Amino acid sequence: MSIGVEHYLVLATVLFVIGLVGVMRRKNLLMLFFATEILLNAVNIGFAAISKYYGDLTGQMFAFFIIAIAASEVAIGLGLLIVWYKRKNSIDLDIMTSMKG
Amino acid sequence: MFEAVSFYLFSFLVITMFLITVTSNNALYSMSALATGMILISGFFFLLDADFLGAVQIVVYTGAVMAIYAFGMMFFDTTREVKEKNSSAKVVYTLSVLSALLIVVMFAAPIISSNVEALYPMTEGVGNAEAVGMVLFTKYLVPFEVAAVMLLVAMIGGIILAGKKMDQSLTLISDEDHNEEVKS
Amino acid sequence: MEKYLYIALFAPLVGSLFAALFGASKKTVITGLVTSGLLFVSWVSSVILAAHVFDGNIVHVEMMDWIVAGDLSIPFGFIVDNVSVSMMLVVTTVSTAVHVYSMGYMSHDAGYNRFFSYLSAFVFSMMILVMSDNFAGLFIGWEGVGLCSWLLIGFWFHKESASWAANEAFIMNRIADLGMLIGIFLIYWNTGTLQYDQAFAAMPNLDLSIVLWIGAFLFIGAMGKSAQFPLHPWLADAMEGPTPVSALIHAATMVTAGVYLVIRANPIYDLIPEMGHVIASLGAFVAIFAATMALVNQDIKRIIAYSTLSQLGYMFVAAGLGAYWVALFHLATHAFFKALLFLGAGNVMHAMDDELNIMKMGQLKKVMLGTAVLMLVASVALSGIYPLAGFFSKDKILEVAFSEHSYILWGTLWVTAGLTAFYSFRVVMIVFFGNERYSKLGFHPHEAYPFMLWAMAPLAVLAVIAGFFEHQFLDFVTVVLPGYEFHTHHVEALLIAVTSAIAVLGIVTAIIMYKNGPIKKDLTGCRIYQLLINQYYIPKIYDEVFIKPYHELSRIFWKLDIKLVDATVDFIATTLYKTGEKTRSMQSGNLSQMLIWMVVGLVILLLAAVFYTEAIPMIQDLYSKVG
Numbered sequence: 001m002s003i004g005v006e007h008y009l010v011l012a013t014v015l016f017v018i019g020l021v022g023v024m025r026r027k028n029l030l031m032l033f034f035a036t037e038i039l040l041n042a043v044n045i046g047f048a049a050i051s052k053y054y055g056d057l058t059g060q061m062f063a064f065f066i067i068a069i070a071a072s073e074v075a076i077g078l079g080l081l082i083v084w085y086k087r088k089n090s091i092d093l094d095i096m097t098s099m100k101g
Numbered sequence: 102m103f104e105a106v107s108f109y110l111f112s113f114l115v116i117t118m119f120l121i122t123v124t125s126n127n128a129l130y131s132m133s134a135l136a137t138g139m140i141l142i143s144g145f146f147f148l149l150d151a152d153f154l155g156a157v158q159i160v161v162y163t164g165a166v167m168a169i170y171a172f173g174m175m176f177f178d179t180t181r182e183v184k185e186k187n188s189s190a191k192v193v194y195t196l197s198v199l200s201a202l203l204i205v206v207m208f209a210a211p212i213i214s215s216n217v218e219a220l221y222p223m224t225e226g227v228g229n230a231e232a233v234g235m236v237l238f239t240k241y242l243v244p245f246e247v248a249a250v251m252l253l254v255a256m257i258g259g260i261i262l263a264g265k266k267m268d269q270s271l272t273l274i275s276d277e278d279h280n281e282e283v284k285s
Numbered sequence: 286m287e288k289y290l291y292i293a294l295f296a297p298l299v300g301s302l303f304a305a306l307f308g309a310s311k312k313t314v315i316t317g318l319v320t321s322g323l324l325f326v327s328w329v330s331s332v333i334l335a336a337h338v339f340d341g342n343i344v345h346v347e348m349m350d351w352i353v354a355g356d357l358s359i360p361f362g363f364i365v366d367n368v369s370v371s372m373m374l375v376v377t378t379v380s381t382a383v384h385v386y387s388m389g390y391m392s393h394d395a396g397y398n399r400f401f402s403y404l405s406a407f408v409f410s411m412m413i414l415v416m417s418d419n420f421a422g423l424f425i426g427w428e429g430v431g432l433c434s435w436l437l438i439g440f441w442f443h444k445e446s447a448s449w450a451a452n453e454a455f456i457m458n459r460i461a462d463l464g465m466l467i468g469i470f471l472i473y474w475n476t477g478t479l480q481y482d483q484a485f486a487a488m489p490n491l492d493l494s495i496v497l498w499i500g501a502f503l504f505i506g507a508m509g510k511s512a513q514f515p516l517h518p519w520l521a522d523a524m525e526g527p528t529p530v531s532a533l534i535h536a537a538t539m540v541t542a543g544v545y546l547v548i549r550a551n552p553i554y555d556l557i558p559e560m561g562h563v564i565a566s567l568g569a570f571v572a573i574f575a576a577t578m579a580l581v582n583q584d585i586k587r588i589i590a591y592s593t594l595s596q597l598g599y600m601f602v603a604a605g606l607g608a609y610w611v612a613l614f615h616l617a618t619h620a621f622f623k624a625l626l627f628l629g630a631g632n633v634m635h636a637m638d639d640e641l642n643i644m645k646m647g648q649l650k651k652v653m654l655g656t657a658v659l660m661l662v663a664s665v666a667l668s669g670i671y672p673l674a675g676f677f678s679k680d681k682i683l684e685v686a687f688s689e690h691s692y693i694l695w696g697t698l699w700v701t702a703g704l705t706a707f708y709s710f711r712v713v714m715i716v717f718f719g720n721e722r723y724s725k726l727g728f729h730p731h732e733a734y735p736f737m738l739w740a741m742a743p744l745a746v747l748a749v750i751a752g753f754f755e756h757q758f759l760d761f762v763t764v765v766l767p768g769y770e771f772h773t774h775h776v777e778a779l780l781i782a783v784t785s786a787i788a789v790l791g792i793v794t795a796i797i798m799y800k801n802g803p804i805k806k807d808l809t810g811c812r813i814y815q816l817l818i819n820q821y822y823i824p825k826i827y828d829e830v831f832i833k834p835y836h837e838l839s840r841i842f843w844k845l846d847i848k849l850v851d852a853t854v855d856f857i858a859t860t861l862y863k864t865g866e867k868t869r870s871m872q873s874g875n876l877s878q879m880l881i882w883m884v885v886g887l888v889i890l891l892l893a894a895v896f897y898t899e900a901i902p903m904i905q906d907l908y909s910k911v912g
Contacts, residue, residue, distance in 0.1 A: 002104075002105070003104055003105055004106050006208060007202060008145075008149075008232055009109065009208040010208065011112050011115075012212055013201055013204045013205050013208065014116060014201065015115065015116065015119060016204070017197045017198075017200060017201040017204075018116070018119045018123055019119070019123075020126075020196070020197050020200060020833075020884055021123055021193060021194070021197045022122065022123035022219065023880050023884070024193045024196065024197070024877070024880055024881045025123065025193055025877075026123075026877070027877055028128070028176065028246060029104070029876075030128060030170075030173065030177065031128065031131055032880075033124060034122050034123075034131055034135050034170070035122070037135060037139075037166070038119050038122060038123070038135070038138070039167060041138070041139065041142050041162075044142070044154075044158075045145055047147045048145070048146055048151045048154060049149060049177060051149075051151065052149040052151065057232060057233065057236045060151050060153070060154050061233075061236060061237065061241050062479055063151075063154055063189075064153075064157060064233075064237075064242070065241075065244060065248055067157055067158065067161050067162060068161075068248045068251070068252065069248070069251070070118060070166065071161055071165060071166055071252070071255070072168050072252050072254070072255030072256075072905065073255075073261040074166050074170070075169060075255045075256065075258070076255050076258050076259060076262070077259075078169055078170070078173040078259070079258060079262030079263045080260045080262060081173065082173070082262060082263050083262050083263075084175060085176070089249055091177060093876050093877045094875060094877070096874070096875075096876060097873060097874035097875055098874060099872075099874040100872065100873055100874030100875075107835075115678065129346055189881065192881060196784065196881070196885060196888055199888050200884065200891060203891040203892060203894075203895055204891065205897075206895055207891070207894065209701060230359050265806050
């Protein structure tokens with residue numbers, strides 16, 4: 001059977017939801033970042049699929065820029081994580097409640 | 102035929118890998134599964150005739166981003182298994198199923214998918230990399246330059262956040278103090 | 286000429302506002318001086334306007350539009366014709382005298398500035414009332430004087446009895462104002478305008494029953510303001526206010542507003558002479574009713590208040606029987622000598638440390654000769670003895686009653702004249718003559734400040750000479766008012782003689798009975814005495830029949846209010862509060878939970894997106910397929 005754009009989109013949805021589950025479930029901050037990466041990748045697949053099936057390069061360009069952004073986000077995110085770890089010696093989410101109230 | 106087989110194979114593998122990422126208690130396993138998933142996703146890109154994107158995915162995502170994560174993981178004490186108290190499992194799964202359903206409904210319904218039209222149509226006869234280059238440096242030039250600046254900022258930010266003794270400026274202290282610094 | 290109108294109208298307002306600036310401070314003499322000065326300016330303007338009107342010109346201005354809505358157009362218009370200028374002169378004369386007097390009377394009062402502000406505001410409202418050229422402006426003035434009267438009666442508001450009396454006055458007036466409003470509504474409904482000239486011109490074309498209703502309702506309003514039975518108790522209780530207030534408001538001006546209304550609306554009442562007879566009968570009843578109550582009372586101000594009530598009855602008799610100029614004439618003369626009486630009583634009270642009971646006074650002429658003379662003059666005028674003013678006006682009213690062949694009315698008024706003379710001189714004898722009773726009780730009376738006596742002097746002069754201007758007054762006023770045909774030419778002299786006779790009889794009886802002070806016999810056992818001293822038990826009846834049930838009803842509704850209304854409002858508040866408390870748990874600071882909330886939001890947005898893009902066209906599809 002031929003693979004249409006719907007297949008890719010459903011796949012992207014499933015991966016996105018897996019990422020959502022990870023975001024909601026993880027209590028370790030590093031694992032949370034992993035789940036965020038999954039989200040971004042799922043979206044990339046969706047963009048690329050639409051780009052192929054509608055003959056438009058915009059999707060690929062968007063995916064390209066998402067990759068760039070994801071890279072810089074990881075850099076800064078891990079930097080902040082390191083600073084936090086130096087102070088609190090733990091990256092457990094349940095301990096980080098200073099924004100309470 | 103070939104396409105369908107590879108699509109289903111890759112999708113099965115990717116879903117498995119990401120499930121491991123999300124559910125495993127061991128950080129190392131989680132990270133490895135993530136890296137594997139990334140490479141398999143690049144397979145998808147190649148399937149979709151997005152060669153340049155696939156190559157970039159491998160080089161940047163798997164190579165650079167996962168490397169950063171690996172270094173970061175070395176930094177934290179990840180031998181301990183993280184005890185995760187999941188207080189609201191039902192809520193989580195309800196929400197995820199619901200959102201999955203809704204998005205699929207959105208995509209599957211003919212109304213949305215029939216409204217898509219091409220803004221920047223692909224030119225025939227050129228390879229993907231060349232086509233990407235043509236669009237990137239003409240129509241998407243400004244985002245490209247801004248992304249470059251953003252990467253620069255991210256790099257500097259990463260250095261400052263993670264570096265040691267980043268509150269002192271080496272070039273502004275005088276030489277004797279500098280020697281003292283070196284000795285201590 | 287218009288500028289004199291505006292000066293006369295707004296000078297008291299300026300004075301009031303000026304005094305209001307100092308309302309909360311201690312006494313400053315400048316407030317008294319400025320307000321009295323401005324009132325004098327108003328008096329001068331009124332005189333100039335009177336001279337102008339005397340030459341035959343009427344000043345009619347329309348200051349600005351007030352309500353212009355559809356067909357309804359009510360401007361702020363003022364008219365100075367013969368009637369209103371007469372009222373203006375009376376009001377400004379008495380007001381100026383009272384203002385100057387108050388500078389002395391209230392000189393030791395903490396609320397000195399506030400008093401003058403209220404007093405001038407009252408004069409301003411009264412001026413609006415008499416100068417307005419439409420019923421709406423009249424009503425504004427009507428309400429304004431009611432408000433200022435409330436403020437002034439309850440001036441010493443920390444006294445429970447004073448605030449109660451103020452409320453009683455205001456509420457009774459309010460009840461009457463309802464009638465007046467209905468009358469005004471009826472006028473507008475049937476004639477489409479509230480301007481005097483246009484409404485009166487349209488009156489003859491209306492159905493007679495409508496005119497009757499209009500007249501009746503307007504008179505109900507007049508009943509409240511002029512304290513006719515049954516809305517009369519407030520006048521006697523209003524004596525709780527300072528004496529200058531009683532002199533100005535409850536003798537000369539506010540209570541005469543009702544009479545002014547009837548005089549002004551004479552085209553209406555000319556069409557319904559039966560209503561006029563009802564008015565006259567009520568007036569006569571009130572005259573004798575009040576006079577009897579004044580016979581036995583021991584409170585000096587109350588006696589004079591009942592006297593006012595009685596004389597108001599006289600005025601209504603005249604107005605009811607169609608002799609409007611006579612009513613206006615009596616209004617003017619009465620204003621002078623009644624204000625004089627009140628001011629004199631104020632002097633006596635001040636001398637006796639605010640003591641009101643005449644039984645504690647006596648032989649005060651030794652220390653207060655000036656006041657004694659002035660009060661004597663006023664009492665003689667009130668009794669209607671030639672050649673003072675009261676003789677002319679009161680006598681004319683009796684002639685009117687006789688000429689209408691309503692002999693019962695004439696008889697009632699004749700007896701009342703005798704009673705009036707009797708109780709006026711009873712007061713004079715007991716207070717100023719007779720045996721001296723005050724020094725045992727520790728009072729040290731002294732005469733009032735000279736300038737206060739000088740302020741009372743013009744009123745005394747007017748009380749003496751005003752009667753001689755009767756003919757000029759008649760000619761002046763009947764330019765606007767209808768005249769009156771007297772059918773008594775052959776018995777006129779006899780009537781005058783009979784009237785004077787009973788007045789003299791009353792005076793002589795009083796002098797003989799009280800020449801040694803109050804009667805020694807204890808009358809408290811006599812039933813008639815009890816009836817009179819308790820004011821025919823009317824206040825008690827009102828208390829039992831109206832006030833107590835109403836109070837119970839209010840209590841029930843208060844409980845209902847707490848249970849229903851307050852509960853609802855509190856419920857809304859507690860709901861919001863509890864909602865806030867419960868949603869506070871959203872902000873736990875826990876990133877995991879916040880991410881879950883984020884996904885919840887995402888799901889909601891997805892639902893909205895799906896619903897709006899997918900479902901609605903589907904529903905529309907289905908609809909079009911079905912319908």
